[in-house]
Amino acid sequence: MSDAFTNAVLAWFYEHGRHDLPWQQNPTPYRVWVSEIMLQQTQVATVIPYYQRFMTTFPTVEALAAAPEEVVLQHWAGLGYYARARNLHDAAQQVMALGGEFPDNLADLMALKGIGRSTAGAILSLAWQKRGVIMDGNVKRVLSRHFAIAGDSSSAAIQAILWQLADSHTPNQQNRAYTQAMMDLGATLCTRSKPLCLYCPVQHTCQAYRLGTPTAFPQKKPSKSIPTKEAYFLLLENEKGQLLWVKRPPTGIWGGLWCLPELPVAIDLAQELKTRYGLIDAHIEARASFKHTFSHYHLWLKPLYVRGTMLMVNDELSQWCDKEQALTLGLPKPMLTLLAALDDT
Known part of the structure; x- marks a missing residue:
């Protein structure tokens, strides 16, 4: 050679x-x-x-x-x-x-x-x-x-x-x-x-x-600033101490995985909780926000711990799980971070 x-x-x-x-x-x-x-x-x-x-x-x-x-x-x-x-x-x-x-x-x-x-x-x-x-x-x-x-x-x-x-x-x-x-x-x-x-x-x-x-080297095009988004993630707890998990759509971020319910921040939160889950006079606590970076944007996750009665969830893509059950689903890293934060409170 x-x-x-x-x-x-x-x-x-x-x-x-x-x-x-x-x-x-x-x-x-x-x-x-x-x-x-x-x-x-x-x-x-x-x-x-x-x-x-x-x-x-x-x-x-x-x-x-x-x-x-x-x-x-x-x-x-x-x-x-x-x-x-x-x-x-x-x-x-x-x-x-x-x-x-x-x-x-x-x-x-x-x-x-x-x-x-x-x-x-x-x-x-x-x-x-x-x-x-x-x-x-x-x-x-x-x-x-x-x-x-x-x-x-x-x-x-x-x-x-x-x-x-x-x-x-x-x-x-x-x-x-x-x-x-x-x-x-x-x-x-x-x-x-x-x-x-x-x-x-x-x-x-x-x-x-x-x-x-x-x-x-290697050289790249001048990098563009990465946009930042934010969203609520609900730690929605029922009377058994279980959290609600939702299966994501097959495409998009975390496609096909189970995650906590996500809501846009620009909404009437109380009304959205009432409409989606039948929650009235819900107890809501904001938890510490944190950032997760994808290849094309930053996402600020704003966790909300929510408790209440009359939780109406009749969706085959949703399920209630305690922590041990949730860990068997296979969760993206930010969801594991959210679960770990619960242990610190």
Whole structure:
């Protein structure tokens, strides 16, 4: 292999890379696929316990395809970006419709829901041991810095340059090792902030290092200010000390998960409680607000502890639960924060 960059990355990986991650053991297409979807927007340390629990419950694509979506979402609760879980479930059913065997080519892998070019390349490389080219956040960062690629890294033009570079340095042999090496290099040395350039195997040819500005790459468009929203979340308690939980719509934030009832702040609260739940002369206590940040906005959660009688809830998407029951539903992190706050009062 004549590519000095590729050779250096591979030599570093064999000595310093990660070789004991759970999905590296018995790397079937199913196991690799689940790990790749979980690792999108999420760090390895966070993913490992989720992955292990997921594999215990859904050890095969057949088990995942046959499971109710709600159970799949429960195992995803806390990882965020819940569309990934719904796409995972849908794609498992697609695979079963193909006879239960994962495709071993790029086009057919990309036809599965939630699988893009990079994820398909990772499955080809890590599971099928075929040549696959990837472009996850780690690879984008390494290549952008090493070749000092200026310009908005999310633009089509820069993406094309990065994909060309990724393809040109991806070897035909030792492809699985190289794919993992590039992920590891970006995750452990060429990190987003405070990169460990002195330990980098390709430091001597890295243009961003020569410029003295490695963290200036990859470049982005000037960021827009993220809007802030706010909403009430009701800790609506009945005479048994249970709280009301509502299943969210299948799309949107926390899609398909169970949450406390949400109300907009610009309402007549007393009238809304009366209309929705038959609550008259309700006892309402405001609890400490807190902020949760999504990719495109900040949400201020304003909890209200509400008690009263004549609670009329006849909705199949609502249920009363004590704390222990609620924890079995699989709740997004802000809901766990709200429950934990109850213990402090």
